Amino acid sequence: MVRKIKVTPGIGTISLLIQHSELFIHDVYINKPQLILVQNGSLSINYQEQQVTLQSGEMLVLNSGQTLSLTHHLSDNGPFSCAIMAWDHQLLTDAGLHAFGFSPPLISVENLQVIPHIPGAFKQSFTDTHSAILWHHGLPAPITRHRMIEQLLWLSQLGVRYSLRHPETVTEQVRELLINNLHKSFTAAEVAENLMMNEVMLRRRLAAENCVLRNLMIDVRMTHALRLLQCTDLAISHIAHQVGYESGSRFAERFRKRFGFAPTAIRGHLRPLSAQTQGTTEEL
Structure with a gap:
């Protein structure tokens, strides 16, 4: 398994995160709305004096403009890994998205929300989209945009949308x-x-x-x-x-x-x- 990031300007970022050591990472700023699928291990997030833990196979809707503390827990099967999809604000504010029903009564996620019951078709769509964008060279930007919008439509089917935030301070x-x-x-x-x-x-x-x-x-x-x-x-x-x-x-x-730890710790001191x-x- 290889770590990788694919950036498509104006649309978003796809990444595969792998961590070989269990580390507490404090005060990480989240700059883009994200959808995270834990693939191996578990993820604990501390925010506003609360803690949320995701197990392998669970998904998290994470909004931007907040600072969180994270712990990536390893499993008996190896290092922690998760698939991340992050949307550029430019895509989320596109007026054309409103035609797809991105409006109340959907629940706006201000901070984060765990998706408790993920429809199999949604998880498959996310996995296929993540893999196609990350590993297929030359995927046209309009296709990337379309496939990332599809994930937002799936969230809307579950009654969830991102609450768009603008920098205030x-x-x-x-x-x-x-x-x-x-x-x-x-x-x-x-x-x-x-x-x-x-x-x-x-x-x-x-x-x-x-x-x-x-x-x-x-x-x-x-x-x-x-x-x-x-x-x-x-x-x-x-x-x-x-x-x-x-x-x-x-x-x-x-x-x-x-x-509080060396850069090599992320990769297990390899x-x-x-x-x-x-x-x-x-x-x-």
């Missing part, structure tokens, strides 16, 4: 800016300019929300690195470079400080192979 706005431009290294002045305020005002507004810009920038990078460790088999040195660190040791130090021989992140 300055912290959320900055985080969204950074997440959507991971290739760019922003200065504080550039962040302020994008939010149409001056740098002094930006820092004051963030301070009022108990946030420091530098720490937020680091958190976005480390969270992205975590995702790459879980959902690709890229070498750790390559991941370090992708999140802006020339020094692998410096990256490992920063990652450990953020999460020696990472080179990026050329491992799974990669693809973009259509």
Whole structure:
């Protein structure tokens, strides 16, 4: 089994997450609405002083704009794994979707919701769609869009829809800016300019929300690195470079400080192979 991510801009992201160690991962920001199918092991999620645990074969509707703490539990059959489908907000806000009945009385999921009884046809549709998008090279974007919308229609048949959230706090706005431009290294002045305020005002507004810009920038990078460790088999040195660190040791130090464990822990302390021989992140 190979970790992999497939990104289709404006539509969404499909990924296969595999983790070889049972780790408590605190305060992970969810930036896209997701549908998760646990394939092996179990997943515990802590949010708002509550805990939800999903077993193998169960599905979870997870909304964006929230911060959760997660524990991926291994099974006797091997590492934890789950299939993830995440929708870009652009697709969810497409006016054309309203023609399919995406309106009340459907239940809007603000945070998360476990699907207790999954129709076999729905699970098969999700599995087929996830596999087709992730592994079939050259799948046209309109077909990808159609198949991901099909999963939203299945959710609507179960009376569920995502509650679309827009960033409300300055912290959320900055985080969204950074997440959507991971290739760019922003200065504080550039962040302020994008939010149409001056740098002094930006820092004051963030301070009022108990946030420091530098720490937020680091958190976005480390969270992205975590995702790459879980959902690709890229070498750790390559991941370090992708999140802006020339020094692998410096990256490992920063990652450990953020999460409390080394990057290698995700993969069970296995020696990472080179990026050329491992799974990669693809973009259509």
